[in-house]
Amino acid sequence: MITNILDFIKENISRGNKVALVTVTKINGSSPASVGQCIAVLENGESFGTVGGGKTEYLIIQEAIKTIKDGNKIFEFNYDHSEKGMICGGAMSGFGHVLGDENYLYIFGAGHIGMNLAKIATDAGFFVKVIEDRPEFADNFKNVEYIVTTPEKFETDVKFYGNPYIVICTRGHGTDDAALRFCLNKDYSYLGMIGSKKKVATLFGELRKEGYDEKVLQNIYTPIGLNIASGVPYEIAISILAEILLIKNGGSVNHKKMSPTCSET
Secondary structure (H helix, E strand, C coil): CHHHHHHHHHHHHHCCCCEEEEEEEEEECCCCCCCCCEEEEECCCCEEECCCCHHHHHHHHHHHHHHHHCCCCEEEEEEECHHHCCCCCCEEEEEEEEECCCEEEEEECCCHHHHHHHHHHHHCCCEEEEEECCHHHHHHCCCCEEEECCHHHHHHHCCCCCEEEEEECCCCHHHHHHHHHHHHCCCCCEEEECCCHHHHHHHHHHHHHCCCCHHHHHCEECCCCCCCCCCCHHHHHHHHHHHHHHHHCCCCCCCCCCCCCCCCC
């Protein structure tokens, strides 16, 4: 049963759905559930598996739905069956963990910047996907999904999951342009593109003529990254990830350094 539940979770996450995986961790007395039983719940109430059925399972499903809708990651439950109108008595406890809202980094381009960014972003806990039309670069990447495709196939080959952070740093203006146009009408948490000020001004001028809303253009971080790097690809990658973390965590670019005259109160 557990493998079927995991397949259900994987299939729905691949469709962009969040799933709450609920597990029973403790029972007392007579209970319709057993320790280790699981149920997977979608935001629309669809479920797979069971934690004993009855009124208690209904309440757990409702709690899972609420957790997903509220944007939370986990919840705990502790139900006395008799208090919920079940004649079996007993009680059970457990927790739910929402899956499918992880942070994904999509890197268009497998050059030096993309390669360095993929490494440090993976270390930072992002699920990284690299989109590139050159399969021979795949061996330069570890612990990432390397998607070999072309701009003409982006719609079928590139799917955004969880919280998407997107970086466009391909080998040329044409592929940068195609990747940006593909991403503009998608939902994302961050969209950044490498490029000079002249390149950005030219491209934005073209997009305005084509009717793109100014608010859409203002959401693009380009030239990309915080102003902390030299021209070395590794430093540029750090500056890009720093900007992404700034957005993800609602941070600031202020120093945390305390004055030597300050003291804790």
